[in-house]
Amino acid sequence: MNQMTNLEATAKTSPFAARYNNFIGGEFRAPASGQYFENVSPITGGVIGEIARSNASDIDAAIDAAHKAAHGWGTTSVTERANALLAIAQKLEDNLELFAICETWDNGKAIRETRAADLPLAIDHFRYFASCIRAQEGTMGEIDNDTVAYHFHEPLGVVGQIIPWNFPLLMAAWKVAPALAAGNCVVLKPAEQTPATIMVFCELIADILPAGVLNVVNGFGLEAGKPLAQSNRIAKVAFTGETTTGRLIMQYATENIIPVTLELGGKSPNIFHKDIMDEDDAFFDKCLEGFTMFALNQGEVCTCPSRALVHESIYDRFMERVIARTEAVNCGDPREGDTMMGAQASSEQQEKILSYLDIGRQEGANVATGGSARSMPGDMANGYYIEPTILEGNNKMRVFQEEIFGPVVSVTKFSDDDEALSIANDTLYGLGAGVWTRDGNKAYRFGRAIKAGRVWTNCYHLYPAHAAFGGYKQSGIGRETHKMMLNHYQQTKNMLVSYSPDKLGFF
Amino acid sequence: MQKYFSGFDIENPTAGAGCDGHVAATDAALALLKRIQSEHGQVSIHHEGGYANGTNAMCLLIGELRVGDMDILLGTVRGAPVFVYGRNSQDWDDRQFVLDAIDGVGRVFSLDSGTGKRFFVRSQPFQKH
Numbered sequence: 265m266n267q268m269t270n271l272e273a274t275a276k277t278s279p280f281a282a283r284y285n286n287f288i289g290g291e292f293r294a295p296a297s298g299q300y301f302e303n304v305s306p307i308t309g310g311v312i313g314e315i316a317r318s319n320a321s322d323i324d325a326a327i328d329a330a331h332k333a334a335h336g337w338g339t340t341s342v343t344e345r346a347n348a349l350l351a352i353a354q355k356l357e358d359n360l361e362l363f364a365i366c367e368t369w370d371n372g373k374a375i376r377e378t379r380a381a382d383l384p385l386a387i388d389h390f391r392y393f394a395s396c397i398r399a400q401e402g403t404m405g406e407i408d409n410d411t412v413a414y415h416f417h418e419p420l421g422v423v424g425q426i427i428p429w430n431f432p433l434l435m436a437a438w439k440v441a442p443a444l445a446a447g448n449c450v451v452l453k454p455a456e457q458t459p460a461t462i463m464v465f466c467e468l469i470a471d472i473l474p475a476g477v478l479n480v481v482n483g484f485g486l487e488a489g490k491p492l493a494q495s496n497r498i499a500k501v502a503f504t505g506e507t508t509t510g511r512l513i514m515q516y517a518t519e520n521i522i523p524v525t526l527e528l529g530g531k532s533p534n535i536f537h538k539d540i541m542d543e544d545d546a547f548f549d550k551c552l553e554g555f556t557m558f559a560l561n562q563g564e565v566c567t568c569p570s571r572a573l574v575h576e577s578i579y580d581r582f583m584e585r586v587i588a589r590t591e592a593v594n595c596g597d598p599r600e601g602d603t604m605m606g607a608q609a610s611s612e613q614q615e616k617i618l619s620y621l622d623i624g625r626q627e628g629a630n631v632a633t634g635g636s637a638r639s640m641p642g643d644m645a646n647g648y649y650i651e652p653t654i655l656e657g658n659n660k661m662r663v664f665q666e667e668i669f670g671p672v673v674s675v676t677k678f679s680d681d682d683e684a685l686s687i688a689n690d691t692l693y694g695l696g697a698g699v700w701t702r703d704g705n706k707a708y709r710f711g712r713a714i715k716a717g718r719v720w721t722n723c724y725h726l727y728p729a730h731a732a733f734g735g736y737k738q739s740g741i742g743r744e745t746h747k748m749m750l751n752h753y754q755q756t757k758n759m760l761v762s763y764s765p766d767k768l769g770f771f
Numbered sequence: 772m773q774k775y776f777s778g779f780d781i782e783n784p785t786a787g788a789g790c791d792g793h794v795a796a797t798d799a800a801l802a803l804l805k806r807i808q809s810e811h812g813q814v815s816i817h818h819e820g821g822y823a824n825g826t827n828a829m830c831l832l833i834g835e836l837r838v839g840d841m842d843i844l845l846g847t848v849r850g851a852p853v854f855v856y857g858r859n860s861q862d863w864d865d866r867q868f869v870l871d872a873i874d875g876v877g878r879v880f881s882l883d884s885g886t887g888k889r890f891f892v893r894s895q896p897f898q899k900h
Contacts, residue, residue, distance in 0.1 A: 301876075317885075426879075456876050485879030493880075507856065508819040508829045508836065509879045515837055612875035612889060616827060619893055626896070662894075692857075 269464050271362055275599040278305065278369045279362060280460045283314040286322055286482060287466035289329030290475025295483070296321040303460050306372030306607035307598055309646030315459040318483035320491035323451065326479035327497045330422040330449035333476030338419040338447040345445055346394035351472045353390035356383065359468060365599075366461040367433055372607030372648065373561055374598045385727055386437035389745070392729035396747040397445040410764035416757040419447030420499035423753065424492045426485075426513075428504045429455035429609050430564040430669075436462055438744050439502050440478060446753035451479045451498070453489045457610050485509070496520045500753065503527070504566075507738060525742030525752050527566065528735060529667045530695030533688040534558075534569035534724065535678075535710065537701035541578045550722070551700045555586045555673070557724045559593050559605050559652040563671035564613070566739075567696030569724055571664055573684050576677040583675070586654070587633050593652050595638060607647045608670060614648035617670030620663055621653060629657035629674065659687045667693075681706070689715050694736030698724045717743070792846020793863055794853045799872040800890060804830070804849050807882045814882060816848065816870065818892050819856040828870060828890040829881040869893040 266281050273279030283300060285292040300314035316322070337345075356363060363386075364378035373382075405413040423443050427435040432454060443450050454462045459482040466480055481488055493501050494516045503513050504527040517524045540551045558569050574582050598606030608614045614637065621635050634653030639645070652671040655663055664674045678684040688697060694716040701707050701722070711719040717734045720726065727733065732746035742752050790796050796804070807814060813833040833852070842854040845868050853868060875889035883889045 484876065484885045486881065486884035490880050505879055506819065506829075508817050511819075512831075512836060512880055610875065612873060612891070615873060615891065619891075623894065 269467060271359070273362065273365055275365050275368065275375050275601075278312040279365050279464070280313045280369065284316065284460060284463040284482070286316045286318055286326070287463065287470070287478070287480040288322070288326045288476075289332070289479065290470060290473075292466075293322075293325070295319070296325070301456065301484070303370070304610070305369050306609050306648045307369065308643045309611070309648065310643075312369060313460060315456075315463075316482045318481045318488040320487075322481050322483070323453075323488055323491045323495065326451045326481045327422060327492075327495060329476035329479055330451055331476075331497065333474055334419075334421050334449045337444075337449055337474060337477045338421070340447070342397045342400070345447060346398045348472055349390045349394035349397075349441060349445060352469050353387045353394070355468050355472065356387045356390070356465075360384075360387075363433060363461065363464070366464050368598055368606065370458045370460045371429060371432055372598060372609050373564075374603045374606040376601055376603060377561060377606075379601075381727075382431055382434045385729075386434045389434075389437040389729050390441045393441040393445040393747075393750075396442075396750060400747070400750060407760075410762060412761050412763065414759040414761065416759070417446070417750070417754045418757050420753055420755055421448060422451065422498050423448045423500040423502065424451050424453070424495065424498040425502045426453045426489050426493065426505065427455060429457035430561060430566075432458035433461050433465060435504055436465070439504075442744075442749040443502075443753045444473070444477065446750050448499075448753050449477050449479075451481060451492060453481055453483070453485075453492050456482070456484050493517075494519070498522065500524070502742075502752075510740065523752065525744075525749075526735075526740040527733075527742070527744065528693075528695075528738060528740040530566045530568070530693045530735070530739055531571060531665065531667055531691045532567050532569050532693070532696035532698070532716065533571045533573055533691075533714070534673075534698035535573045535684055535688060535700065536575065536578070536582060537684075537699075537703070537706060538575035538577045539702045540700050541581060542702060547702065547722075552585055552589045554698060554700055554722075554724045556589050556593065556652075557698075558673035559590065559671045560725050562605055562608050562650070563617075563652075564609055564669050565725070566667075567718065567725070568669070569696070569698050570668060570673055571659070571687075571691075572673050572675040573678050573687055574675060575684075576679050579677050583632065583654075583656075590633055590652050590654055595649070595652070597640075597644060605652060605671060607644075607649050609648070611648055613669065614650060617650050617668055617672065620666070620668045620670070620672065621655075624655045624657065624661065624663040624672075624674070627657065627661045627663065629655040629661060629663055632656055632675070634671075659690055665691065681710075685710065685713050689713075692737060693739045695734075695739035696720065790846065790848050792844075792853070793866070794846030794848055794868045794870065795895075796848045796870040797872065799888070800870040801849060803872040803883060803886065803888050803890065804851060804870075806886070808849065808851070811882055814851050816851055816853045816890065817842070817856070818854065818868065828892045829879075830883050830890055831881065865896060866894045867896070869895055 634651035638649035
């Protein structure tokens, strides 16, 4: 293995260094315990390097470094902060291929997606928040002729962020960009399944940010994530992940009375109305792709369209077409540019998905296509691969109610609009939804009636900056990827000023 | 005993005993739980949905997670209460919760994190005794 990140790596070899330390106070520091854990690539199932196994003392050191930097960073001009974000974006763009390779090796996803989605979106996210912070203004309220209320945005200070493994760099960008733009210093705990790309990121942007503004501490959730979430020296915690951990993070936050933002699970409905088959045209082709979006990122997306609701009058004809479309998904080597679907992110993830495929069969679901692990040749033989799978059943089944987080869609029929809405909303979650119809009025009514934070209408899986993303119900709190996220990283300072020379007259 | 799960043979999921209610456990899960209990004391198991690591079991110090109306007590394993999160307990009327353990890094804040093993939830049609 390389002693340093191989900046000239091609997709076929791991670009990662043999070992990565934490990034604290602008430098790479060994974990206090001296311990490391092995980072496994899902592509091969083999070890691709060692990562710092940190504990509470490393988290403390990172929070110390962040506090040391907080006043300076919080009082830099928005121009300087925006310029730093723009420089980070440029560094990512200049090294797009390297980061795409890193993400594919770290996470297992196809390089076609890291090149075309993860990286361009992450780059744009830094640019977007650079723009937002430049354009943000406080307010001034004229209470009366002599009294003025000024509202200033101030940074919170030091914030903690815990991110997931499904889009490692993009999820970091979603969290880090608004926090830094707003003038905060960050302690970031990446997922232990995908700890490496973010360290390459730190290497390349280290000279852009002042020391301590961004700190990255790797390790296991229990040993490093929990002390971060419980710390009474952070002013906010942001988390993306599972519901139980989200509940615990809220509990910890109550002890310190700090705000949280949470992005949790989903079981998103994707609704196909009968009029989509009125023509076999470009729009219908788009609908077929919209259905097949369950396979994007191997289904490891919180908004995976994992429940498809199809009008009964088109059901058989539609299913024939989407089964063919799903079977056409190129499931080759994730490192090849034309492969559409890669490896699941971990062996446990693969096992969980397989267990759900069995649960579905036990419950009586019909396996229309897929349904098994995929065996792969060569060095991928021990990687974690699953066939894109379509199950047919009803919404009461566990495979319709529980988040599988794999390339599995559960399909059912509906007979009218009321039934479609009833099924769509019959879930604990409310993160995403899809509606496909040629009827604009129907699309509008469905969009407003579905209890989810994002209703893709005649599209799916678009994640542009400047469209708010977040959950209803048990899918979380807060809205990311929009300027309103700045508010989640800012205090409001009200200065209430009297310009009158006269006393009130009470005393 | 019928095999319900691919690559996994539940010869006798209630073997080793210590289970009651709608809950069963494999030897691997019992061993992992025993190890965690000897290190940390009393714990609880929570099966909850959502996101990347979710839809699986977390093992927490008892009382760490404030339990609410949505947490349904299904039974116990080695004295550890097992909760599922859901809208109603009827979801589990015809199924038995089977706690297993596999290789892996564990849930985010779960006590199996870093042990090299992690709890894994399976289920099977409920066997009435």
